[in-house]
Amino acid sequence: MSKIKAPKGAPYARILGVGGYRPVRVVPNEVILEKIDSSDEWIRSRSGIETRHWANDEETVAAMAIEASGKAIADAGITADQIGAVVVSTVSHFKQTPAIATEIADKLGTHKAAAFDISAGCAGFGYGLTLAKGMITEGSAEHVLVIGVERLSDLTDLEDRATAFLFGDGAGAVVVGPSDEPRIGPTVWGSEGDKSETIKQTVSWNELHAGDVSKLPLDSEGNVKFPAITQEGQAVFRWAVFEMAKIAQQALDAAGITADDLDVFIPHQANVRIIDSMVKTLKLPEHVTVARDIRTTGNTSAASIPLAMERLLATGEAKSGDTALIIGFGAGLVYAASVVTLP
Secondary structure (H helix, E strand, O other), X not given: OOOOOOOOOOOEEEEEEEEEEOOOEEEEHHHHOOOOOOOHHHHHHHHOOOEEEEOOOOOOHHHHHXXXXXXXXXXXXXXXXXXXXXXXXXOOOXXXXXXXXXXXXXXXXXXXXXXXXXXXXXXXXXXXXXXHHHHHHHOOOOOEEEEEEEEHHHHOOOOOOOOOOOEOEEEEEEEEEEEOOOOEOOOEEXXXXXXXXXXXXXXXXXXXXXXXXXXXXEOXXXXXXXOOEEEXXXXXXXXHHHHHHHHHHHHHHHHOOOHHHOOEEEEOOOOHHHHHHHHHHHOOOOOOEEOOOHHHHOEOHHHHHHHHXXXXXXXXXXXXXXXXXXXXXXXXXXXXXXXXXXX
């Protein structure tokens, strides 16, 4: 029996560069209030959201991802043809096949990079980062582009008082490359499929195609609604507050550090109250910078962590070399947390 040659990659991996793209249109709460019975004060107090960005016709999933990726590649100091794999996390690319990653890889000018999409909701960036780290240490790619991109305005029911104000559009990307020292800690990830009904799409694509109006949600004018994201708000809130703080702590433990060693905390931007509760439960010291990008960006699912990371670095609230705890959680229910060194 012949022996299979052992793979040889870099000893460790790190984030080399980050980039983000937010659509031009800024949507204040007042626009959301045109179709729901609520108030600006209620939206801000419940979620922390003041504005969000919504994409126009030209700002497609691919276009936004390409803009963010170009910035990340430049920030990493490499060229697109050095990218060996492109991993795109999204739930708002509406073609089952081909993967949007292949189009992005081609338009960026990569040299036939491996390219694929993943669907892990708001934990998607963490999942992609973990896959990238594995590719680099295994040796199948020297540089991996990880993208989180969403056009959630396409999946928002503007008449749903519980979710109409939550979602925004945008793209965030990082380049992951080789490192001589550990710069991406062990990932603590998993799923709780028994809670899958708490965040879901209202109807499946085949149900919409079947066209049985009696089984489809209708808007106030009697028209069939496009599939949207719906959630059981209180159940999701309790799960995120009580369970995800435990996962975040496990990520700190796995990395061999304590909250005192952290410089930055970048949780999924789902809700300011969830973020504040996690900060309290984790007993984060005053010196830790906490991302609250949700205030002006909304919930952008897979894009939220890299977008928040990019903004903290751009504003100087965080700096290169800082130690950051990241955690994503959402539909599935799925989650992923790890400690990283900022690029």
